[in-house]
């Protein structure tokens with residue numbers, strides 16, 4: 001898909017579908033503006049008949065009989081004062097979806113100038129691309145659909161926007177990669193296959209790669225991670241990718257929960273716990289690897305980025321973890337496993353210890369960690385836990401820019417009593433109330449406390465059950481664009 005800014009007049013544009021965003025109260029001027037494309041008396045009548053006033057979410061499609069343009073979709077944007085870039089994303093994806101499968105060339109005409117134009121252009125370009133992605137990999141017959149292959153953002157000054165537009169493709173490829181990893185079934189995307197995907201990234205984009213096998217993890221004393229893995233016939237793979245620029249001024253680590261399947265273990269997921277969905281329990285690692293792909297292509301300066309995934313499955317066999325087992329993590333802490341379904345935190349524990357040893361300036365982990373977070377925040381907002389206000393601000397800003405929902409949650413230290421064990425240093429689950437908080441507190445036990453660290457629970461956001469905004473039904477790739485924004489900002493400010 002070729003996305004470009006064109007500074008030409010709307011009346012000189014040619015293509016199959018024109019999407020025009022209309023602010024409330026600007027109908028009259030648009031009737032005049034569009035008059036060589038649609039006869040003014042006719043357009044005025046159509047606006048009148050349909051009561052189209054440019055209110056947010058109003059839409060009016062007009063089919064044209066003459067000329068190259070087949071259809072104009074007017075989409076209401078509401079009042080300028082309340083209009084946000086995220087509204088442009090939403091409007092773009094609704095209109096894109098309306099023509100998906102039928103049209104090749106779109107033109108998008110928005111009131112760009114009320115925004116910082118390069119951000120608006122980038123957001124809208126991404127919205128078109130990301131709304132179009134369909135995963136056909138597992139269909140036996142390829143369904144031939146007309147692809148949108150050209151998108152022109154009309155009325156933009158190309159001078160200021162071209163460099164931002166050039167980033168759309170690498171960013172969307174990262175999101176697409178993350179979505180594909182998540183939607184791949186657990187018999188395809190195994191821990192080994194995840195390592196293979198990391199290997200492909202490393203060779204294609206010149207990243208450093210280290211894969212620790214089971215034996216090497218044993219040598220490092222990763223007893224928590226390995227305890228989860230041992231119930232599966234598939235061996236664990238601890239993945240460590242590194243992007244390094246020419247000069248390094250800052251170093252960060254991204255960690256993703258990488259359970260390629262979570263059956264719950266002996267605390268088997270039964271009833272309404274949706275075991276059949278648990279291929280997406282590697283959503284965190286997908287976002288981290290998706291980010292790796294984009295970062296490796298954008299090559300931000302000054303910042304070294306490590307990408308870590310302790311990949312494995314949570315299964316049941318004769319040597320699987322028993323409920324009640326006591327295991328030891330690589331920082332020496334002992335854990336009584338009072339629930340084998342709280343496995344993500346066990347794998348993350350050793351990943352966090354490993355990350356801390358790299359002495360980074362910050363660690364961020366993403367994990368489909370708790371059902372409680374889904375109950376608290378739903379599927380549009382991820383939970384953010386950190387003791388570091390600056391890191392919280394940075395990530396909240398990065399997510400806001402990406403249009404990804406995030407909300408800081410309390411790291412309530414007094415709830416630590418919930419994960420106290422009478423026989424070991426810790427137990428892996430606390431009481432049901434505040435279950436996402438005790439999960440975050442558990443993770444905190446494995447981070448070197450002098451390193452700023454944030455935990456993002458994406459259990460709700462990594463998947464959507466229906467087409468929602470720029471996310472078609474299925475895997476969302478949540479987090480990739482937030483992490484990219486964060487790293488880009490760190491890169492700019494590193495000194």
Ligand code: BES
Pocket residue numbers: 262264281339341342343344368369370371372374429430435459460
């Ligand atoms: N992967 C799940 C969390 C999850 C649940 C993600 C629903 C997406 C949707 C995690 O491993 C898990 O099973 N957590 C348990 C923790 C409990 C045993 C304390 C949960 O949330 O039920």
Ligand code: MN
Pocket residue numbers: 262264314340341342343344
């Ligand atoms: Mn689980």
Ligand code: ZN
Pocket residue numbers: 259262281341343344368369
């Ligand atoms: Zn899990």
